[in-house]
Amino acid sequence: MLYKYIENGIIVYIGESRRIPSNGVEITAEEKAQLEAVISAKPADTLESVYRLSAETEQYEAFSRTHEETVQWYVEQVNSGEITLDEVPEDYRAEVEAQLNPTEPDPEQAVVDSIMQEVSSYGY
């Protein structure tokens, strides 16, 4: 079965499954093809706006970035070399820098490392 998964008025994804999840609305093959065509032409996100697929219009609409999304935008810009950290607006710079240079270890990675160390001691 084909379906579109909707949350808060946004089509988050289109899916194919033997069971439609809650928040899923069944669609036809033709509707799926139409949505895929719209998704393939998604406008590029900008500093000012992120584009999301409206459940009402089934077209992309611009939404203002949240503070966290703006931080993430600047992280991407710095990582890809588009701008330097110094060029990030002061309101965001500390948070951007923290994501560029994380000071806290990934706790989940620490668990993996611990397991790997123990397993390796068994000689595997």
Add this chain to the structure above:
Amino acid sequence: MATGRTNACGENVTPEVTAQTPIIAEIAEKFGVSITTPSGTNKQILQGNNSNLQSINTNAKKSGQYVWKYKEGKVKDELPIGYTRIGHIVSDGNQWIDTGVIPNSADFSIKSLIRSTAEISAENWFVTIGHDKASGTATFLQFGTNASLFSVHLTSVSVGGSTAANNDDVEIDFSVSGNTASLSGDATYTVTNASFSSGAYRSKSICICDGSWRTYGVQITVGGTLVRNLVPAKNSSGLVGLYDTVGSTFYTSSGAGQFTEGSDPFWTTAGYAVDDSESAYPDGGTQDGYWYEKELDLSALGWTKCATDYITPSSNISLSSSSNPISHSLGVPPKYVHIKALNDFTNGTSTPFLLEYVGCFSPDGALSGYRAKYRTYSGDNSNAYSLKTTEDSIYISGTTLKSGIKYQITTVG
């Protein structure tokens, strides 16, 4: 261990045994492969390994062996979007359906899954061929209950039955072939009269759901061809009726008022796979109203289910251990998860877009192995991202599904 005689050069000179050992033939058939040995091969050496071969034959299972599974709750009615299958419809004596089927000179049968909701002693007809009930001989033909019997009534010709009526779910086939009318299934009766063949009712329409009945389903066959397969349904406006999957037509009441909806399905033991032979059920098809599919037999691994789902995000989805779960249709928390991007893509950002993820749980339920391959602007990398599963969702931390990329999600549990 192989046995035999060797010569001074160490060559095995045991006399050749040409007959293929039966156990080798069994294993070959089980695995669908050809096991042959070139002429001149000493099969006695192979036979010498009989105990090992027997162990293989007993314990090994070819990957991809199938078992039949009845897909619980799923009945393939091919109802179009806008129609919902319901358990049954209820008529109170005022409603009826004109199926538009006119027998003319052909043999016909009407298989009904029904339950009388009237007093058993009452006259309560389910089928009326000729709803105008014109006066005269053989002007209309009926099937239902009468005088506490499941009965057939041909006007001014005959009325009778031989099976006691009841208020239970019954499946009864009412058929007319030439001069003979009969009931079979949960009621039996046979009556012969020339008027069954030549009566005026034959040029009139078959009407059903007359009287006070629950109707679970009706199939009408004329001249050996199924012309109506009527299943209980309601449309998007909530109107209750029977949907014909042969003619793709929704039938509602032609009488006063509307049918009401019932939730109970027809009670039957049919639909449970009881035969494991390969040809027992139509794979990916309907039998007795139930949908059968073959599933991989994963019982040797301690798993019983597998599912494959697909999603295509409309925007990038940042996955985390507490939000943005990925839906799956396994129905139980998966023990094994494999997610794979089916389209290749470039990535000009540092966002770790997921390429492939594998996660597995140990028998005690602890997450024991998980690794994701992802791509950023600097290339492909691998890292460990944890996983949490529920009966319908997968949570993965630390990676992102890319907009417009189709992901395949395979779950086993």
